[in-house]
Amino acid sequence: MSDIAVITIDGPVGVGKGTLTLRLARFLGWHTLDSGAIYRVLALAAQKHKVALNDELGLCQLAESLQVNFQPMSDLSSTQVWLENQDVSRELRTETCGAAASQLAALTAVRQALLARQRAFQQPPGLVADGRDMGTVVFPDAPLKLFLTASVAARAERRYQQLKQQEIDVNIDSLMSEITLRDQRDMTRAVAPLIPATDANIVDTTALTIDEVMAQVLHLVAQKLSML
Ligand code: DC
Secondary structure, three states, X not given: OOOOOEEEEEOOOOOOHHHHHHHHHHHHOOEEEEHHHHHHHXXXXXXXXXXXXXXXXXXXXXXXXXXXXXXXXXOOOOEEEEEOOEEOOOHHHOHHHHHHHHHHOOOHHHHHHHHHHHHOOOOOOOEEXXXXXXXXXXXXXXXXXXXXXXXXXXXXXXXXXXXXXXXXXXXXXXXXXXXXXXXXXXXXXXXXXXXXOOOOEEEEOOOOOHHHXXXXXXXXXXXHHOOO
């Protein structure tokens, strides 16, 4: 167990985890872990090397040797992701890639193969980690755990705006059914399902702006981290 502080931010698709993670890390001067991006990169690598999304052994071998680099922009507004020296930041964000990531993320051995890689992000002065099982499995001793929720409609709308901004073509109705399906798979899988840790603070972001979420979270940060 490490004594380097971690704040975990878990929740379903489009709930605002990524934005909050970057904002919080910038505020605290800490590192970030976008664990979903690791699953997404593995999905891209599988496609590139023609490994099927249900080939557990093949995916594990790929996971062990995965050459992935994360380069946060200097203002921490986003992170560039490199797979085998190729910039895949844009490819990574499509819903097709998210769905493939969700599929391989349901395999126990694959999750196990990616565990050490995720824990290696716990570096001084601290880490803000975003995902589905950050508070339950990857960093169970984190002093502050957040679980974000929001209505499906609000999440689909946010995802839609996000993808549109990145000029990724998408239809809101199909997006809504895709994210419902992905959440369902992430919540019902046998290993590390998407559920709040028993000691997580639940924040419903449906009616909140990112500034309002940030204000609530900073309040919790002040309470919890001053006790460390
Ligand atoms: O957060 P995201 O949309 O980039 O994640 C893509 C998929 O990866 C998500 O649907 C399920 C999987 N995932 C996971 O199983 N565990 C995590 N900690 C993060 C992501």
